[in-house]
Every structure is written in C-alpha cells, then in structure tokens.
Amino acid sequence: MDETKIAQLRNQSIPPARHFIDGAQVSASDGGTMPVTSPIDGAELTTLARGTHKDADRAIAAARGAFDDGRWSGLAPAARKKILLAWASLIEAHALELAVLGVRDNGTEIGMAFKAEPLSAAGTIRFYAEACDKIFGEIAPTSPGALGLVHKQPVGVVGAIVPWNFPLMIGAWKLAPALAAGCTMVMKPAETASLSLLRLAELGHEAGLPAGVFNVITGEGPVVGAALAQSHDVDALVFTGSGATGRKLMEAAARSNLKRVYLELGGKSPNIVFADAPDLNEAAKVSAAGIFRNSGQVCIAGSRLLVERSIYDSFLEKFAAQAKAMRVGDPLDPATHAGAINSESQLARNLAFVDAARAAGRRVVTGGTRILEQTGGTYMAPTIVADVTQDDPIVQNEVFGPVATVQPFDTEAEAIALANGTTLGLAAGVWTRDLSRAHRMVARLRAGVVHVNTYGGADITVPMGGMKQSGNGHDKSLHAFEKYLDLKTAWIKL
Known part of the structure; x- marks a missing residue:
C-alpha cells in the first residue's frame, strides 16, 4: 500500500x-x-x-x-x-x-x-x-x-x-x-x-x-x-x-x-470454544480478530465468547494476551490493527455497557476505557468482560464496539442453550476437532452463518442473512x- x-x-x-x-x-x-x-x-x-x-x-x-x-x-x-x-x-x-x-x-x-x-x-x-x-x-x-x-x-x-x-x-x-x-x-x-x-x-x-x-x-x-x-x-x-x-x-x-x-x-454472535479445538492458540488469535478488528464495529462480530470450563482460565489468558497486543490508533497508519470508534455517541454507548457490567460486579479483564483522547479522536481499548451471566445487558444487547464477554459452559447442550439465548441470530462460531459435533452445532445454532474452526471470512457466493430478530x-x-x-x-x- x-x-x-x-x-x-x-x-x-x-x-x-x-x-x-x-x-x-x-x-x-x-x-x-x-x-x-x-x-x-x-x-x-x-x-x-x-x-x-x-x-x-x-x-x-x-x-x-x-x-x-x-x-x-x-x-x-x-x-x-x-x-x-x-x-x-x-x-x-x-x-x-x-x-x-x-x-x-x-x-x-x-x-x-x-x-x-x-x-x-x-x-x-x-x-x-x-x-x-x-x-x-x-x-x-x-x-x-x-x-x-x-x-x-x-x-x-x-x-x-x-x-x-x-x-x-x-x-x-x-x-x-x-x-x-x-x-x-x-x-x-x-x-x-x-x-x-x-x-x-x-x-x-x-x-x-x-x-x-x-x-x-x-x-x-x-x-x-x-x-x-x-x-x-x-x-x-x-x-x-x-x-x-x-x-x-x-x-x-x-x-x-x-x-x-x-x-x-445486527447480531450478538456467540463464538464457542470446545476443549478439543484443533489449535487453541489459533482459536484465541482468530477470535480476538473476530471481535476487535474495526473496533468491534462489525455486524457478525463474535462478541460472546463461550469457553468449555476445563480450559476456561487458560483460554481466557490467551484471548486477553491477543487483545492487549492489538495496536489501536490512527486508522490511516497501515500498521494499525484497529481504528477509531465511529462517533462520540457510539463511544459513550460502548463505555456505558462496560461501566454497568463493572457496577454489577463483573470482571473487566482488560480495557474498558477510552484511550488516545489527546488526539481528539474517538478510540477505545479492546475490552474483555468475564464471568458475566446470561441475563446481563452486555450479554443480551449488541454493543457494536470492541467489547467481548466470556462465559464458561460444561456440556454441548449448555453451550447451545447459551448461544441461542438471545433475541438475535446473525452469526456464530464453533471450535472443535469432532466432526460430528461440528455438524450437530451447525444444525442446532440459530444463526444465519456458522463458522467452524474459524471466525469471519466468506465471499460473495454465499448468502448473508439472519434468523430471529436479526x-x-x-x-x-x-x-x-x-x-x-x-x-x-x-x-x-x-
């Protein structure tokens, strides 16, 4: 370029x-x-x-x-x-x-x-x-x-x-x-x-x-x-x-x-990581890009990370490391990973969701703040909010910013229930080595597109649309x- x-x-x-x-x-x-x-x-x-x-x-x-x-x-x-x-x-x-x-x-x-x-x-x-x-x-x-x-x-x-x-x-x-x-x-x-x-x-x-x-x-x-x-x-x-x-x-x-x-x-898209994912480091890297690129301002962004409990803490650590490594700043610098929030009003809305979650006792693992305010621009740090509950507003509503929530699950059935437990159904992601499980998840997730062992990425030949209130x-x-x-x-x- x-x-x-x-x-x-x-x-x-x-x-x-x-x-x-x-x-x-x-x-x-x-x-x-x-x-x-x-x-x-x-x-x-x-x-x-x-x-x-x-x-x-x-x-x-x-x-x-x-x-x-x-x-x-x-x-x-x-x-x-x-x-x-x-x-x-x-x-x-x-x-x-x-x-x-x-x-x-x-x-x-x-x-x-x-x-x-x-x-x-x-x-x-x-x-x-x-x-x-x-x-x-x-x-x-x-x-x-x-x-x-x-x-x-x-x-x-x-x-x-x-x-x-x-x-x-x-x-x-x-x-x-x-x-x-x-x-x-x-x-x-x-x-x-x-x-x-x-x-x-x-x-x-x-x-x-x-x-x-x-x-x-x-x-x-x-x-x-x-x-x-x-x-x-x-x-x-x-x-x-x-x-x-x-x-x-x-x-x-x-x-x-x-x-x-x-x-x-829009969507409130779940990204589900099973313990048998082919490569957990790759899953963390791709999942971070799936929510933090374009500062989360993507309709299919994987904003709800659901992680099998046996790997919850270790995967959250990998995911947080990827978030912290994201370079946020001048969007006209080709080295920048994520640019600006579109407007002051959108930035304020994003921060309000995080502030409400923090006030409710949820754990802000990283981010949750405005950054680079001295530039005059509207920038927000990649944000991870962990240990949320299904009825939290930050889980149920589209934030449309660089904000990921993280929840543990124990069984495939629980993962499906959590994933489908919002009014929106635009996209979803599943990380697993088990081919049968992958097909079961694709069939049961209420989303217009389901990614398997990746997140994002499709071309003009496949349709884009939502289910439920998406x-x-x-x-x-x-x-x-x-x-x-x-x-x-x-x-x-x-």
Whole structure:
C-alpha cells in the first residue's frame, strides 16, 4: 500500500458534499447542511447536504422516471452488464482514494478498509454484472392445452438505507443485485459515513449509468429514511442497522403502500470454544480478530465468547494476551490493527455497557476505557468482560464496539442453550476437532452463518442473512436477486 499516497489523500480538502440525484450533484432544497466530523482527530472534514422530505421526493421521482421509461429496466441484460463492469473497473482504479475518504469519515483501519470497502464493492458489482444475463424464466409443466410461463421482472424502485461501518461493501450488497435485475435505486447513507458512497455514485454515472438509475441522498434518518419508507413510489426497501429503526421502517411501509421490507438488524454472535479445538492458540488469535478488528464495529462480530470450563482460565489468558497486543490508533497508519470508534455517541454507548457490567460486579479483564483522547479522536481499548451471566445487558444487547464477554459452559447442550439465548441470530462460531459435533452445532445454532474452526471470512457466493430478530432476506450470492425480482405468470390457452 502506497503510504506516500495515503499521506497525500489524508490531507486533501473535501468540498461540501451534495446529494447525487438524477445524474447530478444537488444541494438540499432549503440549503441546509450538516458537519462531517472525523473520528480520527475530531476535526471537521466538510459538510453534507441535510436532506429534506422534498429532496427525498425528488430523488424518488428521478428513480421512478428512470424505471418507468425503460432507460435501465428496458435495456438488454448484456447492456446493463457492460455498464456495471465498467463501473467496477472505475472503482478499482480509484480504490485507494475511496478507501482513504471512507476512513477519514468513519475510522476503519486502512488495511481492512481497502479490501473490505472499494475492492469488495468492485467485486460485488462485477459478480452481479456477470449474473444479470443469466437469469432465466420458466416454463411450467402444464397440461398440453395450456402454456404456463413464469417471467422474472424487476420489482421497480428500491430504497436502500445503509450503515456507517462498511458503507461501500454493504451498499454494494444492495445496489449491485438491484441494478443488475433492472431496478432503480435511492440510497440513504448513514449521517456519519456518506462521503464514499457519494463518490461511488459519481463513478457510476461516469461509467455510463443513465441519470436517475442510482441516486444518493444524505441527511437524517427520521427525515430522509422515513420519507423512503413512507413513499408510495418506492416498491421495496432494504436496510441494515438497528432493530428499533427496522421496526419503524416496517410500520411506515405498512401505513403506506405495503412495500416489501428486508432487514439486517445486527447480531450478538456467540463464538464457542470446545476443549478439543484443533489449535487453541489459533482459536484465541482468530477470535480476538473476530471481535476487535474495526473496533468491534462489525455486524457478525463474535462478541460472546463461550469457553468449555476445563480450559476456561487458560483460554481466557490467551484471548486477553491477543487483545492487549492489538495496536489501536490512527486508522490511516497501515500498521494499525484497529481504528477509531465511529462517533462520540457510539463511544459513550460502548463505555456505558462496560461501566454497568463493572457496577454489577463483573470482571473487566482488560480495557474498558477510552484511550488516545489527546488526539481528539474517538478510540477505545479492546475490552474483555468475564464471568458475566446470561441475563446481563452486555450479554443480551449488541454493543457494536470492541467489547467481548466470556462465559464458561460444561456440556454441548449448555453451550447451545447459551448461544441461542438471545433475541438475535446473525452469526456464530464453533471450535472443535469432532466432526460430528461440528455438524450437530451447525444444525442446532440459530444463526444465519456458522463458522467452524474459524471466525469471519466468506465471499460473495454465499448468502448473508439472519434468523430471529436479526432480520429477514439475504444479501450476497444469487439468492439476493430474490429481493429485487417479481414473478409473473403468463397463462396461455393453446
């Protein structure tokens, strides 16, 4: 990675950011703006357009027009493919620029951001571009006197609301299959991570996306996000974020046009270590990365460590050593292991969970404090809270920070009960040498993805989705198309 180029990019001034609507940069209808504060050092980077309901309506109208007149949905899939592939290539050409811009905005360490943001987004767009001319309809096995044809058609205008931790990666999970299917989109980024998605939209227009096909509008969730959910011209809504917001979006959809709503609402993921794990040192190292990379701001983070009692103390010591070895600091330094917490409010929330656990008599093994405050940035030490109970708030609620809880278990059945004992079910991990046990755990854990003898790591070919209150629908893989395609039957009498 070119450290000289990173240094140049980190000091570039950023002009005031505006919406990207109908192929052009557009200011808020009332001229409103909101500051963009970097979690690296607390400095104000630039301003965003503070979107209004009128702005959202304008973006929705642009997407509606672009869908209804067929400038995108009416293109041959091979033509859409060509434009999407050109977009992916442009993203790769601007990868370092996009990565640094995103890090300045949300604080993810550059080593992770470079791969997980622009390079991941480019790969995702390329995957769905290659797939879009390989979606076939069906001929039903009807009686000889009738012909039943099943057509797959784009659902229409899609509203997408994406979070601040990985805006390009998660944004691409939404936009790529939607656009490949022939839909148009209005995307609302998080208030604290909008800059890279706005730049992505510009590159899409440069690659040949027709005006109105992909629009990005910035602003506050209760205004812009609510407008998308309430609109009668949005046909589907996709969201990654908190459960509380997800419920509000579903309620708004029910009160408007009953648009389909797909939600990924986070996790409280168990990571289960049996005494017969193949390599306990490797398990400790990977488990630490699984919760402390990106300062724990990862939806599938293995935030609940469950350890078989016979190895509890020794494994906790190994795990704590890995946490203490994590280098937290400037996210634009390639040597940094974990960057900044996204915002002051998120940092305060993280610390409040730890303070409550400490007050309840739980053991804070390491961390639990703000660090590097002199930089002006928002940094937190990797934190381990041991000897917690299942009903502790820090066990039951998603913290979304570098905070791991640790609990012992005695039997496989107890491990499953503890693992499944929250309302969320996004991911899980199992460490064991016993192949039969591994299969039993995969079958019985209520989670959308179960890692075995690893934690994290998957590619675009496999689906990502949750069980229980972690949401519905799937990002990634060919299954993602299911959210953006309608089935239409043609029944023809012969």
